[in-house]
Amino acid sequence: MHYRLLGPVEAWHEGRRLALGGPKPRALLAALLLQPGQVVSADALIDAIWGERPPDTARSLIQSYVSALRRALSADAIETRPPGYLIHADADVVDRAAFERLTARGRRAAAEGDHAGAARLLSEALALWHGPALGGIGETLRAMADQLEEARQAALEERIAADLARTGRETELVAELTALVATHPTRERPRGQLMLALYRLGRQADALTVYEEGRAALAEELGIDPGPKLRALHQAILRADEGLLPAAEGLA
Numbered sequence: 001m002h003y004r005l006l007g008p009v010e011a012w013h014e015g016r017r018l019a020l021g022g023p024k025p026r027a028l029l030a031a032l033l034l035q036p037g038q039v040v041s042a043d044a045l046i047d048a049i050w051g052e053r054p055p056d057t058a059r060s061l062i063q064s065y066v067s068a069l070r071r072a073l074s075a076d077a078i079e080t081r082p083p084g085y086l087i088h089a090d091a092d093v094v095d096r097a098a099f100e101r102l103t104a105r106g107r108r109a110a111a112e113g114d115h116a117g118a119a120r121l122l123s124e125a126l127a128l129w130h131g132p133a134l135g136g137i138g139e140t141l142r143a144m145a146d147q148l149e150e151a152r153q154a155a156l157e158e159r160i161a162a163d164l165a166r167t168g169r170e171t172e173l174v175a176e177l178t179a180l181v182a183t184h185p186t187r188e189r190p191r192g193q194l195m196l197a198l199y200r201l202g203r204q205a206d207a208l209t210v211y212e213e214g215r216a217a218l219a220e221e222l223g224i225d226p227g228p229k230l231r232a233l234h235q236a237i238l239r240a241d242e243g244l245l246p247a248a249e250g251l252a
Helices: 023-033 042-050 058-072 095-111 115-126 142-164 170-183 188-200 204-221 228-238
Strands: 002-004 010-013 078-081 084-087
Touching: 002 095, 023 042, 023 058, 023 084, 042 058, 042 084, 058 078, 095 115, 095 142, 115 142, 142 170, 142 188, 170 188, 188 204, 188 228, 204 228
Parallel strands: none
Antiparallel strands: 002 010, 078 084
16 A cells, blocks of 8 residues: 555545545545554534534544444554544655655755765655645645745755756756746745756856845835845855856755
8 A cells, every 4th residue: 555645535446546536535634644553532623624614513524434444444444542543654655655665764864975875866856746735635734835835846946956056957957946046936935046047058148137126125125125145145246256057065
């Protein structure tokens, strides 16, 4: 059995996607998989699925969903254990755990100066994603979905930093970073990475334009100025600091 949370909530067995029912049974499965091997109380499951306005029949519906999931997965996949339920799922069968493991290894490789290894490991982690986290269950578990998406974005930015630390990668990164900045105009790290890549390609004026666009976006959307790292990079580009050239990691 293999479970996916990094995209639509799914369960796979021997290459076949299992039928899990509608959004609410899959939301219940996701809530259990977010705490594998731990008891999740019935009250917590009700809150996760319905929020502040559960139906009067919520507890019986939970029991019904659990029964349906047992039929889809296996009879012993979900254990009833007061005050709720526990799913038996090792870390190696849940994509979220694999993502976190690969991301941690990638960060260690980067810290040790193995930028090629870091880029490879982080790319493997990102390849586990198949769409927005916890997809197909509506707004259920939205806070956790947002946390997972933030982790995905951070891993992507770290993979780009690893690529920037290797010489000759700037040209292929500019297109990716341009799209990323357009999607997340107020995120400062990818904007700084785009500025650095452009500067290394001899496009100082374009790098400075990217900064000014970011400054305007931050002021308009958040009412703040760029942070100290982005300002420092801007000043370094203005004075054509040779420390930003590929021989140094700069401010990636």
